[in-house]
Amino acid sequence: MKKLLCLLLLIVTLPLRAQTDLKDRELVFREVNVVPMDQERVLVNQNVVVKNGKITAITPAAQTTYSKDALVVEAKGKYLMPGLAEMHAHVPPVDDMDPIREVLTLFISNGVTTIRGMLGHPLHLDVREKLRKGELLGPRLYSTGPSFNGYSVKIPSQGADMVRTQKQAGYDYLKLHPGLTRENFASVAKTAKEVGIPFVGHVSFDVGVWRAIDAGYSSIDHLDGFIEGMVPGIESMDEKQIGLFGMYVADKADRSQIPKLMQALKEKKVWVVPTQALAERWLSPIAPEVLNNAPEMVYMNPKTRSSWVKTKQDLQANPAYNKDKINNYLKLRRDLIKACQQNGVGLLLGSDGPQVFNVPGFSVHHELQYLVDSGLTPYQALRTGTVNVAEYLGRSNDMGTITVGKEADLVLLEGNPLLDIGQTRRIEGVLLNNRWLPKSFIQGELKKQEK
Structure with missing residues (x-):
């Protein structure tokens, strides 16, 4: 009788322990x-x-x-x-399925049911299909192709060929990284419009945010180029002076340019993925040891964590790094996020995980908090990962x-x-x-x- 009772209890409780x-x-x-x-x-x-x-x-x-x-x-x-979306995710760009499964599990464990992978790999196309069919457990995947950057695109015709190749392969978006010249970027953007594939991501320094907006980015991520675009005489500076995402020149930004920037983004229907979690955790004066002790770090490989600690230590050791100026830089980023919300510029939830101290899935919740800290209400913040994503994907009729x-x-x-x-x-x-x-x-x- 005792064995039978144990068996019955197992049968009753099994669905609660397992996926159904x-x-x-x-x-x-x-x-x-x-x-x-x-x-x-x-x-x-x-x-x-x-x-x-x-x-x-x-x-x-x-x-x-x-x-x-x-x-x-x-x-x-x-x-x-509704399930949340992470619109600046990273699926490992490797041929090994094990790390891919791990990352997908971290996303769904945090209520993330849709992701946009921002550094594509041929295997991701197969992963996307397996997820759609339910053969693999994880969020619905939209994928960019391999990176367009200063190394992968040396001449305009090379950029155009890459666009056509990635469109034919079936990627959902083109991922742009830094290092593109104006000519190479123009070729990529023109060809992308011709074949009908949106381009997203970084804004190269040589291109600048104003040309990027005019060219018709589908989304600009990281607020990349925003601060640089408000700094008078930015053309005479080099990228090392400016720092990542304009972190070293924020004190020179002309805030009177913010309304013009917001108007341009709205008119051209360019969506914005702030990834404020990346700035607040990587670029901020917070000690790396504090972030390395966060509970979610147990899910990251110790070598990865050590690399993140060193990356942040090296940044803070840079002679150009000034704690007070960086805090003001972070404040300017928050003000830009709030301005997007107030001016009807579409915001999309994205945190760039995995990236420095951003663990996949967990970083989405950090991002939501940073959006609220920037002046959004909880409802407005939640919209960036639900309703707004549905609109952006053209799927308002069936999700969000x-x-x-x-x-x-x-x-x-x-x-x-x-x-x-x-x-x-x-x-x-x-x-x-x-x-x-x-x-x-x-x-x-x-x-x-x-x-």
Whole structure:
């Protein structure tokens, strides 16, 4: 009898420890508070029914009907919101699937259900398809191709050929890095428009933010070129003087140029991915030892962590590095983010993980907090990773909000993220691609990732 009881308990609890592939089975979030993201509101005490990856009903709990074999998630007092997107992610550009799986797991464990990979590799096209089919567990992937930079593009015709090759291969975007001359950039941008593939990422110093905007970037990431574009006489300076993302010349920026910059971004419909987490963690005066002791660092290889520590130590040891000036630089970045929000410039959630002290998935929650610290409300910050992403991808009809008929990429939270953005970290479960991943499963997967 004792053995039978243990077996029955195992059968009952197994679905809670493991992921559940729903197939044609309904899933019901019972008595949940819904954060639909269509406006700043909460629908209290609802039953949300999902079938075959789509939301089929959102009704007051007392009025809902569902099938007897439905998987019921008791969610009283908890909050359901759309899955988040990380629009400046990095999938390892390698032929080895193991590190790719690790990174994908870190994303989904943090409620990230869509990513845009920003340094492409041929294997990523296969990964994207496996994720779409559910053959691989991870977020939905949009991928850039291999980098366009000063080393990979030496002459205009080479840039044009790369554009055509990547378009034919099936990449979603072109990734631009620093080092492009004006002529080479012009060739890349012109060809990209001709073949119909958007280009995103960095703004090369020789190009500058004003030419970049005019050329029609799909998104500019890192606020790259923004500060440089507001510094009088920037053309006479060299890049070492300027520093990464203009960090050493922020005190020379003419703030009266901000409205002009915002107007240009809005008119040309250039989206902005701030990656403020990268600046606040890599470039800030915070001691590297403090960041290296953050709880999420257990998921990174010790060699990677050591490299991050040295990178930050070397930066802070640079004679040009001044703590007070860098703090003012970070303040200017926050003001630019707030200006984007106030002026209707589209903001997209992106944190650049993995990158210096940005652990994939975890850095998304840091980014949300930095957006709020920049002056956005929690609702506005959440929009950058939900509603705005859906609009940017041209998928407002099937993602971004909790609405009947839309994809059921959902995250169940312990508390209300509209009141406290930190609640996005308190994840009770993730529904992705018709699979339910409860907290116990997520914790088990994270435990496997510890280095």
